[in-house]
Amino acid sequence: MRIDxxxxxxxxxxxxxxxxxxxxxxxxTYPNGTRALSGVSLDIAAGEMVSxxxxxxxxxxxxxxxxxxxxxxxxxTVTVGPHTVTGMRGRALRELRxxxxxxxxxxxxxxxxxxxxxxxxxxxxxxxxxxxxLGVTTAQDRELALRSxxxxxxxxKVWNRAGQLSGGQKQRVAIARALMQQxxxxxxxxxxxxxxxxxxxxxxxxxRRVNRDEQLTVLVNIHLMDLARQYxxxxxxxxxxxxxxxxxxxAATDHDxxxxxxxxxxxxxxxxA
Amino acid sequence: MTSxxxxxxxxxxxxxxxxxxxxxxxxxxxAAFTVATCxxxxxxxxxxxxxxxxxxxxxxxxxxxxxxxxxxxxxxTIGPMLxxxxxxxxxxxxxxxxSVPLTLWxxxxxxxxxxxxxxxxxxxNVVRSVPDLVYATVLVAMVGVGAxxxxxxxxLFDLGxxxxxxxxxxxxxxxxxxxxxxxxGGTQTQINRRGVLPQTWxxxxxxxxxxxxLNVRISAxxxxxxxxxxxxxxxxxxxxxxxxxxxxxxxxxxxxxxLIEIFSNFLRRRLV
Numbered sequence: 001m002r003i004d005x006x007x008x009x010x011x012x013x014x015x016x017x018x019x020x021x022x023x024x025x026x027x028x029t030y031p032n033g034t035r036a037l038s039g040v041s042l043d044i045a046a047g048e049m050v051s052x053x054x055x056x057x058x059x060x061x062x063x064x065x066x067x068x069x070x071x072x073x074x075x076x077t078v079t080v081g082p083h084t085v086t087g088m089r090g091r092a093l094r095e096l097r098x099x100x101x102x103x104x105x106x107x108x109x110x111x112x113x114x115x116x117x118x119x120x121x122x123x124x125x126x127x128x129x130x131x132x133x134l135g136v137t138t139a140q141d142r143e144l145a146l147r148s149x150x151x152x153x154x155x156x157k158v159w160n161r162a163g164q165l166s167g168g169q170k171q172r173v174a175i176a177r178a179l180m181q182q183x184x185x186x187x188x189x190x191x192x193x194x195x196x197x198x199x200x201x202x203x204x205x206x207x208r209r210v211n212r213d214e215q216l217t218v219l220v221n222i223h224l225m226d227l228a229r230q231y232x233x234x235x236x237x238x239x240x241x242x243x244x245x246x247x248x249x250x251a252a253t254d255h256d257x258x259x260x261x262x263x264x265x266x267x268x269x270x271x272x273a
Numbered sequence: 274m275t276s277x278x279x280x281x282x283x284x285x286x287x288x289x290x291x292x293x294x295x296x297x298x299x300x301x302x303x304a305a306f307t308v309a310t311c312x313x314x315x316x317x318x319x320x321x322x323x324x325x326x327x328x329x330x331x332x333x334x335x336x337x338x339x340x341x342x343x344x345x346x347x348x349x350t351i352g353p354m355l356x357x358x359x360x361x362x363x364x365x366x367x368x369x370x371x372s373v374p375l376t377l378w379x380x381x382x383x384x385x386x387x388x389x390x391x392x393x394x395x396x397x398n399v400v401r402s403v404p405d406l407v408y409a410t411v412l413v414a415m416v417g418v419g420a421x422x423x424x425x426x427x428x429l430f431d432l433g434x435x436x437x438x439x440x441x442x443x444x445x446x447x448x449x450x451x452x453x454x455x456x457x458g459g460t461q462t463q464i465n466r467r468g469v470l471p472q473t474w475x476x477x478x479x480x481x482x483x484x485x486x487l488n489v490r491i492s493a494x495x496x497x498x499x500x501x502x503x504x505x506x507x508x509x510x511x512x513x514x515x516x517x518x519x520x521x522x523x524x525x526x527x528x529x530x531x532l533i534e535i536f537s538n539f540l541r542r543r544l545v
């Protein structure tokens with residue numbers, strides 16, 4: 001069975017029109033008193049490929065999670081496309097999240113389930129709960145799951161257990177799961193931090209392809225300067241919860257990175273080939 | 274050079290705190306408490322160890338009878354033994370089915386709503402705090418002698434064990450799939466069904482098999498209070514002082530329990 005490339009279906013579907021993202025003076029203070037973000041304002045146009053660079057603890061993970069409401073903003077407003085995330089709850093929030101794909105450093109798959117069922121997680125937001133409970137899948141979702149897997153080159157592993165895959169394969173399945181959502185925005189939280197260099201490049205390449213082929217807005221958290229320069233067009237530097245750099249990724253100098261990191265550049269700030 | 278290094282290191286390492294005195298005091302306190310519980314004068318229990326020796330002749334006579342099992346009695350035990358096994362299996366199966374939603378409601382990662390979680394946990398703790406023989410006695414009085422009160426007893430007993438142990442195991446398990454499901458816009462039920470259940474089902478299966486083993490052992494006893502199974506026969510033969518028959522029944526229970534354990538160990542090894 002031959003399956004057409006994903007963009008034949010997803011790219012033309014009006015549901016997957018790309019969204020812009022706006023943060024307006026957003027601060028996040030966790031219940032334990034830690035201030036993770038302070039007064040962050042950003043404007044990201046639809047279809048941009050943006051990297052968020054900073055050391056661990058700089059607020060990258062928090063920033064990306066305010067966009068889909070996994071972490072609520074303590075003050076300020078987060079707007080994604082036509083929706084205001086701040087203050088959203090329940091079904092409205094779930095439907096919004098359904099339009100925002102996300103991948104994680106630890107892949108966050110159900111390792112004991114097969115790849116197919118993992119990808120179906122991406123259809124949660126548009127599937128009634130009783131259908132998921134009974135395990136009833138629509139023909140459309142089945143088709144979309146296979147297309148999504150095909151577009152990341154994982155179709156042959158569809159019946160393998162996720163736990164049997166290598167790290168790079170798991171991250172591709174996670175991308176397929178996000179594509180299954182037919183997203184308007186793609187978030188990636190340190191997607192290559194657990195991968196070896198060649199696999200890291202392959203996953204970054206996949207993300208850039210998603211950005212170019214589907215014109216999706218992509219936000220990538222990353223702590224490696226060469227990957228940020230090579231794969232993204234715009235770079236946002238975070239330090240202690242504040243934006244300290246915002247500009248073209250390719251034009252960012254080593255001095256800019258030293259400003260973001262708050263220390264001289266070290267060999268571990270670069271992935272290498 | 275190495276010696277100077279180790280010398281420098283020994284100078285840096287802070288002295289290890291000593292707590293021998295405290296350990297000794299704690300140990301002494303425990304020992305004193307244990308001894309105190311056996312002194313009737315201050316409200317401790319009365320232990321008449323001498324009875325072991327004084328009544329030895331009774332015990333030895335009984336043991337001799339026990340050592341001469343009458344295997345001619347075996348055919349009469351088959352029916353009640355089957356009833357015991359049926360109660361054990363059906364009770365474990367019903368508890369397994371009902372345990373799944375209750376466990377997910379009782380664990381924090383799978384039920385973020387604190388009031389309902391506390392409610393389910395409280396109910397389960399109450400169910401658990403009643404001993405199995407008390408359930409059986411009360412239920413025999415309520416629904417009559419037979420297998421039904423035994424079945425309900427086993428069901429309630431198993432439910433308490435599974436829900437408590439598995440929900441605590443889920444609390445202690447790292448389940449990153451939950452964050453992924455939430456990010457994809459899933460409801461908690463969807464996340465539990467597709468994400469958490471596949472990941473935790475070995476935890477469930479382990480306890481299901483464990484309760485099956487327990488059930489065979491317990492249901493052998495439940496008959497003593499009239500709740501069906503081999504226990505009724507055992508109680509009846511004991512009342513007639515037919516210890517040769519009792520010995521057959523005890524041996525049979527032993528064999529069946531060991532067989533069930535071998536079977537469930539076999540299944541457990543294939544789980545993971």
